[in-house]
Amino acid sequence: MKNVEQKSHIFFSQTVNSTLSYFMSDYQEESRLVPSANYSSQIEQFEKNLLDFIEKYNLPTSQVLVQVNERLKVFKNVDDVVERVGLEQRQRSVYISKFIAAAAAGLFDAALNYLWDETIYELRRRVAQYDLAYFYDAAVGSSSDKRKKLTTEEDLVKVNDSELIQGAYEIGLVSDLGLKHLDYVRYMRNWASAAHPNQNEITGLQLIGMLETCVIEVITLPLSNVVANIKQLLVNIKANKINPADAKRIATFFLNLPRERVNPLAEGFFGIYTQPDTQPRTRQNVRLLIPELWERLDEHTRQQFGIKYSRFIANNDQDKEKLAREFLETVSGLSYIPDGIRAAEIQAAIENLLSAHRASLNNFYNEPPFATQLKRLIGEKGKVPAEIDNEYVLCLVEVFLTNGNGVAWNAETIYYSLLDQFNPDQALIAILSFSDINISNRLQHPLCQKKFKELIKMMKDKVSMPTVKELIHEIEKYSGPLDKLTDNSAIKRKVEALQKIIES
Incomplete structure (x- = not known):
């Protein structure tokens, strides 16, 4: 036992020395760290020591670590990507540190997992600084059963990754291109990372490309002027009283809103209005503003408000049912209430099926019951x-x-x-x-x-x-x-x- 402990001490000493020799190697004129000329041989020696250590326990050593040349591709490009992140933000980016450490060790699957953790952490942080009620309505639907359990920042962990990204996209914290790229990174994280067992391989260029995607599309993405203005509007209608003249002035902002921001904002107003704990003054503000926005909504979104009203009836949620009807009356939208509640039930089945399908784990087992329920309806x-x-x-x-x-x-x-x-x-x-x-x-x-x-x-x-x-x-x-x-x-x-x- 003592001999094993001694060998372990030697192994970890070699690890530290190898790491120090890399980070103390050479500096460019602008004081940026670059790999030393013999870094390849150093990391090969580090790898040999590590695999020898593993082998002593009769554990597998093949297909454990990524080849050294692939790791070097990461380190040749990581500087340009990480420097995009501001110093203050870098100092809290623990998972990026773990990403680099895992990449250096040749554990690309673990590195990808850490990268995804950093992306989700940063996205949650940004959402928490926005309007949480607005986000939760966009992420899971203002009339869903899950929405009732989401109120505070601590509840963000109850929102799965797919809902988090989709909700962030709906309220403008993620762009169209960002949504597409993040969907690909999420796919790779689910099926090629250490999130669960797999035999998929990730190359160095793929890994650095995914780091760049997450840095550009989430970690350093600034708020657009439109999104910042919507955030301020949501703050104002909850904090201040708006009169009819104010509503007319705000209506000029609605006219210039991009189409993709109009519908989520209206759904946000609906969510605010139908929450039982909303202040009467805030509801009055929404009653003044929503008619000004209603004309810009597409027909499909208008129909959704009628379906949400029906869901409140189906769930016997009498308080929200009353508030939803008031909302529809304000915009002369009672014609959008469906004849029955069947549409609401189908809508719920659709949401349940999509939630099960988009989940990263066990979707193959969870989908069939919800598919059966949809077919029955x-x-x-x-x-x-x-x-x-x-x-x-x-x-x-x-x-x-x-x-x-x-x-x-x-x-x-x-x-x-x-x-x-x-x-x-x-x-x-x-x-x-x-x-x-x-x-x-x-x-x-x-x-x-x-x-x-x-x-x-x-x-x-x-x-x-x-x-x-x-x-x-x-x-x-x-x-x-x-x-x-x-x-x-x-x-x-x-x-x-x-x-x-x-x-x-």
């Missing part, structure tokens, strides 16, 4: 309330495409059955789904690409419009990356022509 005739057609179709497309790693076999037969029930309008939504950012992000992965081609083939026989047939033809002959379909000029023209026909 839809029925044999495939009758879906028109106001949730869009959500229903996009949900089915997303789960049918898989998460990119594998098929949920026990749920797939249900997906085929429901897709087979699509009417021509639903088939058209499915065909155009590649323009939805969540679907587009999935199309980065080979398995999702294969499933999308299968989906298009299934939908082909359900439509008869010549313009739709022409669009399908363009998609089938397209040879580029499927996640870039929306950038193809020929496809873009077909989609625009089709939209004109639909609108007329």
Whole structure:
């Protein structure tokens, strides 16, 4: 035992010496650290000592550490990436330190895990500095059961990674491009990191590229002026009394809001209004402001407020039911209340299925019960309330495409059955789904690409419009990356022509 302890001491001493020799190597004129000329041999010696130590316990030593040349690729580029992060922020970035340490040791899967931890930590920190109620409404839905359990900053840990990123995107803390890139990093973290067992390999350039993505798109991303103004508006309506003249002035801000910010802001107002603990003065402020914003909402978002009202009825949440009706009365929106509560039940089933599907672990086991519940609500005739057609179709497309790693076999037969029930309008939504950012992000992965081609083939026989047939033809002959379909000029023209026909 003493001999083992002595060898352990020698091993750790060598580790420290190797690390010190690297960080005390050479300096450039601008005082930045660079690897010494013999760093490769030093790290090879470090690796030999480590593997010898492991081997003494008859443990596996092959396919444990990444090759030295791949590690050097990280260190040749890490300086430029990390320097993007300000000094104050760097001093709290513990997981970036762990990322570098794991990369140096040749444990790229662990490094990726640490990188994701840093990204999630920073995203939570940014969300906490924004308006939490607004974020929670965007992340999980203002009328969902989960929303009732989310109030404080401490509750952010109850929001899973997928909901966190999606909610941050909805309120403007993550860009369109950032959402796409983070979805890829999250995929790699789930299936190629130390998050759970796998045999996938990550190269040095891939690892440094993912670090750069997280640094640019989250860790150092500044708030846009629009997002900062929305944040201030939400603070003001909770802290100050707004009169009709103030509301008219604020309405000029609404006119200049980008389309992607309008709907989430209206949903934020709805969430604020229907929370039982909201101050009466704040509700009065919302009543003055929401009519000014209502005209800019798309039809689908307006229908969602009616569905949320129905969900409150279904859940016997009488306080929120009353407040939701007041909200709809304020904008003359009672016509958006569905005849029954079936639409609300289907909406809940869709949200449950997507939540199970997007979870990083056990989705293959968790999806089938929710898929079964959705099929039960839809029925044999495939009758879906028109106001949730869009959500229903996009949900089915997303789960049918898989998460990119594998098929949920026990749920797939249900997906085929429901897709087979699509009417021509639903088939058209499915065909155009590649323009939805969540679907587009999935199309980065080979398995999702294969499933999308299968989906298009299934939908082909359900439509008869010549313009739709022409669009399908363009998609089938397209040879580029499927996640870039929306950038193809020929496809873009077909989609625009089709939209004109639909609108007329």
